[in-house]
Amino acid sequence: MKEILLHIGQLVVGPRQPQGLVRGSAQREVETVADAWLAISEGRIEAWGHMADLPSDRFAAYRPTDATGRVVLPGFVDSHTHLIFGRTREEEFVRRLRGETYEQIAAAGGGILNSARHLADLSEDELLAGALARVAEITATGTTCFEVKTGYGLLPEQELKLLRVAHRLRAAVPHRVRITLLAAHALPADYRNRRDEFLDRVCGELVPAAAQIGADYIDVFCETGFFTPEETERILRCGADYGLSGRVHANELDFSGGVEVGVRCGARSVDHLECVGEAQIAALLDSETIPTVLPGTALFLGLPYAPARRMIDSGLGVALASDYNPGTCPTGNMGLVWALACVGLRLLPEEALVAATANGAAALDWADELGRLQPGFRADLLLTQPIASFYRIPYSFGTNLIDRVMIGGQWWNGK
Numbered sequence: 001m002k003e004i005l006l007h008i009g010q011l012v013v014g015p016r017q018p019q020g021l022v023r024g025s026a027q028r029e030v031e032t033v034a035d036a037w038l039a040i041s042e043g044r045i046e047a048w049g050h051m052a053d054l055p056s057d058r059f060a061a062y063r064p065t066d067a068t069g070r071v072v073l074p075g076f077v078d079s080h081t082h083l084i085f086g087r088t089r090e091e092e093f094v095r096r097l098r099g100e101t102y103e104q105i106a107a108a109g110g111g112i113l114n115s116a117r118h119l120a121d122l123s124e125d126e127l128l129a130g131a132l133a134r135v136a137e138i139t140a141t142g143t144t145c146f147e148v149k150t151g152y153g154l155l156p157e158q159e160l161k162l163l164r165v166a167h168r169l170r171a172a173v174p175h176r177v178r179i180t181l182l183a184a185h186a187l188p189a190d191y192r193n194r195r196d197e198f199l200d201r202v203c204g205e206l207v208p209a210a211a212q213i214g215a216d217y218i219d220v221f222c223e224t225g226f227f228t229p230e231e232t233e234r235i236l237r238c239g240a241d242y243g244l245s246g247r248v249h250a251n252e253l254d255f256s257g258g259v260e261v262g263v264r265c266g267a268r269s270v271d272h273l274e275c276v277g278e279a280q281i282a283a284l285l286d287s288e289t290i291p292t293v294l295p296g297t298a299l300f301l302g303l304p305y306a307p308a309r310r311m312i313d314s315g316l317g318v319a320l321a322s323d324y325n326p327g328t329c330p331t332g333n334m335g336l337v338w339a340l341a342c343v344g345l346r347l348l349p350e351e352a353l354v355a356a357t358a359n360g361a362a363a364l365d366w367a368d369e370l371g372r373l374q375p376g377f378r379a380d381l382l383l384t385q386p387i388a389s390f391y392r393i394p395y396s397f398g399t400n401l402i403d404r405v406m407i408g409g410q411w412w413n414g415k
Contacts, residue, residue: 011036012073014372022318075144076334077360080321086118133364138332151182211242222258229257232307320355339397
């Protein structure tokens with residue numbers, strides 16, 4: 001397939017930094033081109049330029065698409081999702097409105113344990129059907145690449161079921177998909193007084209079996225009331241022995257030590273980060289671990305937003321993701337997340353866009369082919385409705401301005 005987009009009102013190429021994680025002030029430097037063309041060949045970006053400089057016959061055989069008055073930008077890379085789950089948890093939303101905290105609901109058997117109960121009786125086919133519907137939902141709002149976690153199975157046999165579903169999901173969609181084994185999300189109810197036995201099963205049974213099925217990463221919910229830094233380190237080290245790079249749910253509800261243990265274990269990312277101070281920023285600056293912020297969760301739980309403004313000003317490269325899940329962020333709309341990053345985290349639109357594209361790709365080890373519209377990169381892009389500038393997307397936070405979505409050089413048809 002060869003296609004050329006013509007008369008693009010504003011082409012957003014991506015960060016001016018040519019490759020890799022974009023850090024600090026460079027995160028606000030985005031290259032844009034007015035009245036542009038963009039050529040796509042065999043699923044990759046071939047070339048781009050100003051309409052005035054378009055070669056007269058080079059692209060004569062390419063299918064033309066008129067993009068007059070529209071913005072073309074890289075597709076969103078959502079590096080933190082929980083797309084595979086059984087059912088929603090709106091009753092807990094109402095309980096929080098009545099005064100209960102997330103921790104209180106979890107301690108009473110709600111939260112993650114609630115999702116685990118819902119999931120246990122569902123078949124793989126049922127779980128896959130639900131996940132595919134959510135992929136269609138997030139694609140319509142611009143996500144072209146995503147990570148998907150297990151984590152609502154809790155017990156090894158249920159976690160492996162989720163891992164098989166994740167593989168079927170990856171095979172069924174054109175998106176690039178990373179799979180994360182969330183090996184320790186919460187302590188199962190039956191193991192409340194057998195904590196060490198559960199950890200032994202995770203390391204001795206779940207991780208080896210998951211590595212055989214195949215996962216890209218291993219993750220732990222390192223948080224007060226869930227798993228300690230010491231337990232997190234044990235599981236991350238075990239995953240590393242089986243070739244699984246680390247990720248950590250860190251510092252969402254408290255200064256849990258999750259950032260420090262993630263850095264110590266060489267985790268690819270530490271995610272959430274609502275509770276972060278100078279010590280955690282210093283630790284991240286001295287590492288290759290990528291801080292990933294999830295403002296949709298902070299909004300939904302009424303938590304303070306992560307100090308992403310301070311992180312970027314300190315020289316860190318920040319990624320932005322949705323955390324789409326049934327309990328604490330029931331949306332994967334990355335346009336909305338972009339707006340929250342601007343309003344709640346005080347990021348410039350450019351910084352938040354880079355966080356949701358190039359830096360999200362870096363957090364998934366795909367910085368060399370995703371998150372930018374550079375020649376040779378995968379043709380994952382968004383074509384908006386007629387608007388003057390990409391600023392309009394976070395500005396119009398309640399409106400989906402994405403008209404068409406291209407994934408790997410093919411226009412998404414909603415299936």
